[in-house]
Amino acid sequence: MRNIYQILLLGIISILYSCSNSIPKDVEQALKFAEDNRVELEKVINHYKNNDDSLKLEAAYFLIKNMPYHVFFEIREKEKFDALFDSISTLTISNKSGDVVFDNELRGNLIDNYVRNFFKNNYPKKYRGQIRSDIQTIDSEYLIENIDYAFKAWEFPWAKHYSFYEFCRYILPYRYANEQPDRSRKQFYEQYRWIVDSIKNPGDVIEVTSFINKLLRNKVAHCPALKELGNNIQASHLATGMVVESCEGQTGLGQSILRAIGVPTSIVTIPWWGIYSGGHETSAVLDSTKRWIDFGFYDLDPTPELLGCVAPKMYFKQFDMVGKPQIDNHFFYKDVSNYFQQVQHIELDIKKDDRDINLCVFGDRGWAPICKAEKDSTGIVFKNVGIKNYMFIASTIQDDQFVPVSYPFTTDSAGHPKYYIPDTSFAFSYTFDRKFPPYVREDRCDDLKGGQFQFSSDNNFTSYKTIYKIEDRLKYQNNIMKITPTKGRYFRYVFPEGIDLCYNGPAEVSFYTSNSKGLQKLKGHIVGSKQLSREQINILTDADMLTFVEWRTNTKLRNDETGNIIIKKQAEEPIWIGLELDSVTEVTHVGICPRNDKNNIYQGMYYELMYWDKGWKSLGMKEAIADTITYANIPGNALLWLRNHTEGKEERIFTLKDNEQVWW
16 A cells, blocks of 8 residues: 555646646657657557556656666677676586585686686677667567566565655666666566565565675675676576676666665666876765665675765766766766765866866876865855865866866865875975875785795605794785795695685795806796695786685585686695705705785886876886886975876875875
8 A cells, every 4th residue: 555645646637637637748748769669669658558557657657757768788699698698607616416506706716717618619709780769669469567566576575655756756667777678577576576475574675686786695606707898798697697796786686676666776887086096986875864884795785884985976876867977977966975985075266168077087107176166156166075084176167178177185174175286395205115095005915924835855744844934014015035945846825724714815936046147037847735726826926916715614615617717625634735846956045925915016027107297297107127117306295196007997196294105
């Protein structure tokens, strides 16, 4: 039974339509874009008129008037596409008895390998097809089914109290992004409707969301290889394969399932973190008090006391247009920055004119807009910006070119700007060892504590001598440690014991000798304990610091098809990798590299330091001759950017304060 609000609204609509049967002007305008498909959409309108269901008719109008703005890519080889996800659904991780074990990370590795081989052998690099408009393709049967099942979902006890406005925007829409519309709403409704009898408080939408989260936790695998398919992945595909390609797929699948059972949700888009070179998508649910609570679908339950989202700007992805876009041409982005965090208004003394002025943060190796300014009595104002410390710049676009209209600035808690204007009269020198902030990545070094390098007189290591034990935190780079010179043929590195799960196993293990030519890396026959596959041995010795192994103790899992993940049985001997030399050789150094981002300074690579002064000004390009690089004539109070022109793309801007890099 609908609540009083819905009954009242139904009565008002009925009165209005008793006076006039005409189609609203904005709906009629949309129908003009439908061309040959107009007849299908008029079937929907007439269906609800003939059934005297005015509220469903209003819902149909809401969808139809917004459909001209939504498009998708229709793939010609869709049967191959569908077959891929059918195949993925059969891929599981099993134990020695053949029983399925739910381990989403291991299954994700398995699926990734399968998908890469599938693309290599079956799928074209360029998908053949065409751009199609919703208004010109969606038929009456599809739209009626979506509307009817959305109203069914609105009857659930946790959904009844939401208004028609909230229903239309956060339950009714049939798509989550630019994917080709599918028939997943009915599928998900029938699949999950049973939960109404399985939760303690069926009127609590937060409990419902958490219930679905727990139901799917550890059953959905991440498969980054599927990113190649872009927006061509439908919610039904993700559900079939129990797989997502990224945060976009994760939020899309969550929204599709939850809306199908009447949970009002929205996708929260963070265009740029402001302190990282990227953005994110997460989910939010509207609770019974009409407060938005963020959560991670199947990952992090909604908790009203913990608002996890913090970013300079945050937007809802909506089906309906929200007016003048705040960022680029995203007409469907609703600014919700103040829903999840403390915000500030940033006022700048910049002359008002007809130009759109953007607030920007540093994105992927360049300034990226996050919102547009409004004009006030004295200049311009950027409203509802997150109060965390960010580096901003104001800009406009002229002839498709970025044009700064301010110096870079940070703000205090009241939104007052502090500008970074370089002072060339106060120049100094600084020695750099990184081009990207380490943040929590340095903690990866701690997981190698307790590891040991050993020497033995036989290749089975029946007896051995420890020649180096890692007791302190290593540097976040390839570490080469001097040892007491030891002659022999058999050397190994033994992984730390007593750690059941480690995501930060070594990226590289090596052994060295010293001679008149300097330090020489030793080559020989690589051997390892029985837990290691040939692929894992290659990862540990491939001289690539970006490849690494993980390990875990699990007596249930087999050790095949696991990629870089080493499975250790509890009763087994330690994991180790060793070097069998052709002849007795003196080892003078051992090397190990933690899981790494390779953003330190590396000998032989070319770097360039720049500072901002109405544009990036170079202080010269240099070849590093050590694991640090020094620059002179750095202006005071300058915003800086250290680039690696040899390899890699992770780079962040920074300032220098108290002889330390402060990253932005």
